[in-house]
Amino acid sequence: MKKSLTFGFAAVFAAFHATLYFLSPPILWRNWAIYLEPLEGIILGPEAGFYAALIGSIVGRTIKPTDLSLFIFGVVAEPLGVLICAFLARGKWRSAMPIYAVMLTAYFINPLGRWLPLWTVLDTLLAFFLIYPAGKIGNWLFKGDIRHLSISLILISFIGIATDALVRVFLLVPAGLYSLFTSSHEVVYAMFVAGAIDSYIEDVLVVLISFIVGVPLLIALRKIPRFEYPST
Numbered sequence: 001m002k003k004s005l006t007f008g009f010a011a012v013f014a015a016f017h018a019t020l021y022f023l024s025p026p027i028l029w030r031n032w033a034i035y036l037e038p039l040e041g042i043i044l045g046p047e048a049g050f051y052a053a054l055i056g057s058i059v060g061r062t063i064k065p066t067d068l069s070l071f072i073f074g075v076v077a078e079p080l081g082v083l084i085c086a087f088l089a090r091g092k093w094r095s096a097m098p099i100y101a102v103m104l105t106a107y108f109i110n111p112l113g114r115w116l117p118l119w120t121v122l123d124t125l126l127a128f129f130l131i132y133p134a135g136k137i138g139n140w141l142f143k144g145d146i147r148h149l150s151i152s153l154i155l156i157s158f159i160g161i162a163t164d165a166l167v168r169v170f171l172l173v174p175a176g177l178y179s180l181f182t183s184s185h186e187v188v189y190a191m192f193v194a195g196a197i198d199s200y201i202e203d204v205l206v207v208l209i210s211f212i213v214g215v216p217l218l219i220a221l222r223k224i225p226r227f228e229y230p231s232t
Contacts, residue, residue, distance in 0.1 A: 005231060006044075006048055006231040006232060009043065009044060009048070009231055010044055010048040010049075010051065010052040010231075011052075013036070013039075013040050013043070013044060013049075013052040013053075013056065014051075014052040014053075014055040014056040014059065015056065015059075016036060016056070017033050017036055017040070017052065017053055017055075017056025017057060017060065017078070018033075018055075018056045018057070018059040018060035018063065019060070020032040020033040020035070020036055020060075021033045021056070021057065021060030021061065021064065021074075022060050022063050022064035028198045028201060028202055029195050029198035029199060029202065030074075030164070030198075030202060031060075031074070033053075033056065033057065033060065033074075033078060034078070034081070034161060034164055034202065034206060035205070035206055035209045035210075037053065037078060037081045037082045037085060037160050037161065037164060037206075038085045038153070038156055038157040038160045038161075038206070038210050038214065039210070039213075039214055039217065040052055040053050040082045040085070040086075041081075041082040041083065041084070041085025041086035041087075041088075041089060041156075041160060041230075042085060042086065042089045042141055042153070042156065042214075042218070042229065042230060043218075043221065043229045043230060043231065044082075044086070044229075044230060044231055044232060045086050045089075045090065045229075045230030045231055045232035046083055046086040046087060046090065046092075046230075046232060047232040048230075048231055048232040049082045049083065049085070049086045049230070049232070050079045050080075050082055050083045050086070051079075052082070053078045053079040053081075053082040054075065054078075054079040056078075057074050057075045057078045057079065058075055061074065061075065072171065072177065073167075073168050073171055073172075073177075076167055076171060077163075077164045077165075077167035077168045077171075078164060080099070080163060080164070080167050081160045081161065081163045081164035081167070082160070083099075084096045084099065084100065084159060084160055084163040085156050085157070085159070085160035085163075086230060087135070088131065088134045088135045088138050088155075088156045088159060089138045089141055089156060089230060090138060090230060091135050091136065091138045091139060092135065093131050093132050093134070093135025093136070093138075094135075096131050096135065096159075097128075097131050097132070100127070100128055100131060100163060100166065101128070103166050103167065103169075103170040103174075104124065104125070104128055104166065106170060106174035107121070107166075107169060107170060107173055107174055109174070110173055110174045112173050112178075112185060112188065113173050113174065115185070115189075116173070116188075116189060116192050117189075117192070117193065117196075119196070120192050120193060120195075120196035120199075121166075121169065121196070123158075123162050123165065123199065123200060123203050124162045124163075124165060124166040124169070126162070127158060127159045127162030127163065127166075130155055130158070130159055131159060133155070134152070134155040134156050134159055137151065137152045137155070138152060138156065140152040141153060141156075141218060142222075142229070146215065146219070149215060149218060149219070150211060150215055153210055153211065153214050153215060153218070154207055154210065154211060157206055157207050157210035157211075157214070158203060158206070158207050160206075161202060161203055161206040161207070162203065165199050165202075172188075173188075178191075
């Protein structure tokens with residue numbers, strides 16, 4: 001029964017992830033699937049959540065094709081954002097922190113990363129320092145009252161969306177994928193500034209939507225007989 005529920009929920013979230021992607025209007029930097037990432041990780045857990053986001057992102061981009069370069073960014077960033085949320089919900093901050101630290105360190109070691117404005121990555125820096133406290137209170141999502149649940153959900157949602165952004169930044173700068181778009185550092189600078197402004201807006205929107213939708217959803221799931229989340 002538990003395995004069937006896990007596959008069923010993973011399939012539903014994968015379909016929803018894909019649907020949000022190809023229904024997204026060309027506004028801001030990323031697509032609407034990012035709003036689903038925290039709940040995918042919290043409800044499905046690390047394994048099922050990661051694969052649901054991966055399948056959903058691939059299917060969505062297959063239905064609504066995009067450039068190969070943009071395809072790579074989304075297919076890598078969205079599942080990793082879900083994975084970090086899942087780790088923190090399970091209290092596994094020791095698993096989340098090394099992944100985050102490697103990408104952040106690679107960015108600041110890279111000469112281009114040191115040249116780009118620091119304010120453009122302040123949300124990812126803040127998220128790094130919140131990983132430990134978020135992991136320590138992750139169990140509030142499953143047995144805490146509404147106030148505690150809300151605090152934990154807000155922290156994990158913020159770290160999840162910051163992780164999504166950091167993965168894209170890692171691919172763009174340390175991994176050198178900016179060369180797929182331009183060879184000019186000045187163009188990369190302009191892309192970064194514009195993207196950072198959108199990213200901060202998306203941070204707020206993801207946290208807000210997680211609070212409005214996620215809190216009542218998680219409370220409702222607690223009332224389903226024989227259903228436990230995260231499912232993996």
